[in-house]
Every structure is written in C-alpha cells, then in structure tokens.
Amino acid sequence: MAPIRVGILGLSDAKTFFGPGAWAKYAHLPSIIALSGDYEVVAIANSTVESARRSIAANDLPATTKAYGSAEDLASDPDVDLIVVSVRVQKHYELTKPALLHKKDVYVEWPLGATLAESEELTRLAKENGVRTIVGVQARADRVVLKLKEILASGEVGDVMSSTVTASTGVLSSDAWMEGLEYYVDFSSGGNEYHIFFAHFLDSFVSVLGDFDDVHGILKSFNKTTAIFNNKGELIDPAYPRTTPDHILVQGTLNSGAVASIIFRKPKAAVDNVGFRWIITGTKGEIEVTTKETQWQMADPSFKLRVKVGKEPEAREVDYTDDGDARLSGLEAIALNTARSYAAFVEKDESRYATFESATKTQRLLNRIAESAGWK
Incomplete structure (x- = not known):
C-alpha cells in the first residue's frame, strides 16, 4: 500500500x-x-x-x-x-x-x-x-493505559468498585511563565492547564474506566498572577493574570456504578516525588499506576504498574514495555505516544486513538466539571 x-x-x-x-x-x-x-x-x-x-x-x-x-x-x-x-x-x-x-x-x-x-x-x-479523524490525546496509545485495559478485561482484579487519583502539577510553575504562551494561564483560551495538563489524564481515565454518570467538581486558584519572562530571561510582566485553576477536585459515579475521586494539586514539588498515583480497586484486587512528576501523555519511562490480588503479601510489578514495533525504538519519549497513535490510525484501531467524536466527549466532560464548580 x-x-x-x-x-x-x-x-x-x-x-x-x-x-x-x-x-x-x-x-x-x-x-x-x-x-x-x-x-x-x-x-x-x-x-x-x-x-x-x-x-x-x-x-x-x-x-x-x-x-x-x-x-x-x-x-x-x-x-x-x-x-x-x-x-x-x-x-x-x-x-x-x-x-x-x-x-x-x-x-x-x-x-x-x-x-x-x-x-x-x-x-x-x-x-x-x-x-477519518484523529485527535492528539496520545496517551490512549500509551503502553501503561493499554495494559490497564488488558488487566481489567482479564477479570484479574474483579469488577471495579472505585478509583482514586492524586496528582501533582508542580512540574508546571505557578510563579513564572513564558512570553507568547500566556494562553496557557488563561482559562477562557481553551488551551490552558485545565484543558491540557488535566484533560490529558482525564481522557485516559474515561478511556479505561468509562464516562461519569454524575460528576461534581471543585476548582480553586491560589495563584492569581504569574510573572511573564521572554526567551532571554527578561521580566516582561511581574503580575500577569492567571485565571486557570491550580487545584482540581472531581468526584462522581461512573456509568459502571463505580465511584471515583480525582485530585490535582499544585505544590512547589511533590513531597513523595510522585506526579501521578492512580489506584483502581476491584472486588478481587487493586491496580496502582505511579510516575514521577511529569506530563501524563509523554510516555515517561518512570511509569510503574503494580497489581495486588486478594491477600497477597506484596504487589506484583507488571511489565508493560513491549511495543512490538521496532520502528519506534529510536524515538524520544516526547514523540513515542504520538507515533503509536499514527500507527493505530493506519491499522484503524480506534481503541488506541481518539476520533473527533470521542475527543469531543472528553471536552464535554471537562465542561460538565467546570460548570458544576461554577468556574467560567
């Protein structure tokens, strides 16, 4: 072809x-x-x-x-x-x-x-x-996300009862930002920390566990301004308005009946150096995903996936790294999930990439959360 x-x-x-x-x-x-x-x-x-x-x-x-x-x-x-x-x-x-x-x-x-x-x-x-369409929520093609789906489909941990997420956004500074990228601290731009950093994870969450039946959000900003610097390190604006939330709390019930809690916070740096901790609790066991402070969609090699079934004394670390596509072996992590989404597009495997329709569904959920929090 x-x-x-x-x-x-x-x-x-x-x-x-x-x-x-x-x-x-x-x-x-x-x-x-x-x-x-x-x-x-x-x-x-x-x-x-x-x-x-x-x-x-x-x-x-x-x-x-x-x-x-x-x-x-x-x-x-x-x-x-x-x-x-x-x-x-x-x-x-x-x-x-x-x-x-x-x-x-x-x-x-x-x-x-x-x-x-x-x-x-x-x-x-x-x-x-x-x-045909594809949207760049590329973590849908991430090996960790796909392995999570595989474990859940196998029934190893039973039926999902709940899921709890805690995440740090400390990797993105609240004190200083770059000239020309001011839209990232502006909630109305549609391309900010809430609609990008948080949304990339949220898209994976619902891709794995399904959409929310009912959802309630609390959005709060403790950092009202940020300093803007140019690419020479010169201060351009010491107090540029920052209107995107820096704390995001989401609770609700999924379509499956499971309950869910997602908390994003903005410390200077996470006390445990963990950027994301995602726990899925089933009737037979639990799954945990952790990674250092990073952006969820970037295929960071620090991801760890563990499973504990029943009363086992220790959790078992799960290998998720086999791509099965040698063509991708030389790519930097920043490009890896994008390349995987391109490969999935060729294969017409919509379980590994988002279409316009499914991506818009995630955007609709983001609006529901913001509206429930009274955030505009």
Whole structure:
C-alpha cells in the first residue's frame, strides 16, 4: 500500500521545545519519519510560503516538499491525503475546517477546538464529509493505559468498585511563565492547564474506566498572577493574570456504578516525588499506576504498574514495555505516544486513538466539571 501523503500545518524551524510549531517538530515529524513505510511528508503550510520553505529546509525535508502559505491552499492539494494541524488551539477551528470541506483526513492536536461548540461543529463536518479523524490525546496509545485495559478485561482484579487519583502539577510553575504562551494561564483560551495538563489524564481515565454518570467538581486558584519572562530571561510582566485553576477536585459515579475521586494539586514539588498515583480497586484486587512528576501523555519511562490480588503479601510489578514495533525504538519519549497513535490510525484501531467524536466527549466532560464548580 502506498504511504499516506501528509501535509503539516504548523511545523517550525524552532531550535527549542517551546514556541509555535515546536510540537510538530519534536513529536509529529519524528513520528512520521519513523513510520516512513506508512507515511510521507509531502507539504508544509505556515502563515507564509517563505516561512514554510524555511521549515522545510531547517527540518531537512526533501526538496520536492511543497510549501504553502494558507490552510486553504494545502487543503486544495490533490496529492495530500492527511492534514496535521499542530498549532495553538485558538486556530484549530479555522485551520481544520478547509481540510474537512476538501474531504481530507485530519489529525488535530488536543484540544480539538477552543470551545465545545467549535469541536462539535468540526465533528459534524467530519461526519458529513466522510473523513477519518484523529485527535492528539496520545496517551490512549500509551503502553501503561493499554495494559490497564488488558488487566481489567482479564477479570484479574474483579469488577471495579472505585478509583482514586492524586496528582501533582508542580512540574508546571505557578510563579513564572513564558512570553507568547500566556494562553496557557488563561482559562477562557481553551488551551490552558485545565484543558491540557488535566484533560490529558482525564481522557485516559474515561478511556479505561468509562464516562461519569454524575460528576461534581471543585476548582480553586491560589495563584492569581504569574510573572511573564521572554526567551532571554527578561521580566516582561511581574503580575500577569492567571485565571486557570491550580487545584482540581472531581468526584462522581461512573456509568459502571463505580465511584471515583480525582485530585490535582499544585505544590512547589511533590513531597513523595510522585506526579501521578492512580489506584483502581476491584472486588478481587487493586491496580496502582505511579510516575514521577511529569506530563501524563509523554510516555515517561518512570511509569510503574503494580497489581495486588486478594491477600497477597506484596504487589506484583507488571511489565508493560513491549511495543512490538521496532520502528519506534529510536524515538524520544516526547514523540513515542504520538507515533503509536499514527500507527493505530493506519491499522484503524480506534481503541488506541481518539476520533473527533470521542475527543469531543472528553471536552464535554471537562465542561460538565467546570460548570458544576461554577468556574467560567
């Protein structure tokens, strides 16, 4: 089968991880290159043709790679099968819509839209135009998440009665932030700590255990401002408004009848150096997932998965590391789950990636939690 021909919206020539276009450079492009038998980059679109050409050169793409200065021009190219939209969420809607109207398959980074209404509209358009879609909540393809599903499906720990999560967001500073990325501390942007850091975990949680039947949230911010610095380390604004919550408490009952509690807190650093502790309690035993302070979706090698059945004296550590795909062995952790989602897309295995429809379901849950907390 011929490779899927990919056009990327938002690939930069950045030398650092932070900044516009960096995620496409450090996660999407390495993934596509690693899966070169299945995918081929044929076009880049940025805000100008000149910018696209610079990105093509900086990333050592073939001279035959086309350069475009708009989403419409890229979407009009008959030689492009899949369009990747990897820009800040505020631009997702306007840049994704042309691809859907031109009946292109689309990979959009998370969140799908800056608002639920945008996501629902894009989902409708994708369905009407009969295209395949994928959204970058890439932890759905993580080995730990898949192993959790496997253990639960085996019945080893019995029926799930409850699940408890405690997490630290201390890896993201509350005291200082980067110029140009102010949207991450702005709740109304749709692309902030709540809608990204917390949401990546929440998406995995409901992917493994199912949606909430009823849910109640408490959102609280103890850090009302943050200092903004430029890339030279110079102070730009000592007290930029910070409107996203830094403490998130969620309780509810899942559709299965199990009860759930999720608590995200923001210390300077976790007292136990644990970033995530997720416990699932079944009628026969318990499962625990832990990792250092990190971002959930990044395939961090510090993840540990343990199972204890009945009255066993010690929990058993479970190996989850076998990928079964040698092509991914050379990838950095930051790109690994993105590459796994691309591989799942080729195989049409929607258990390992989110579609527009299933991602919008998670966004709907985020709205329910915020509304129950009276947070706007």
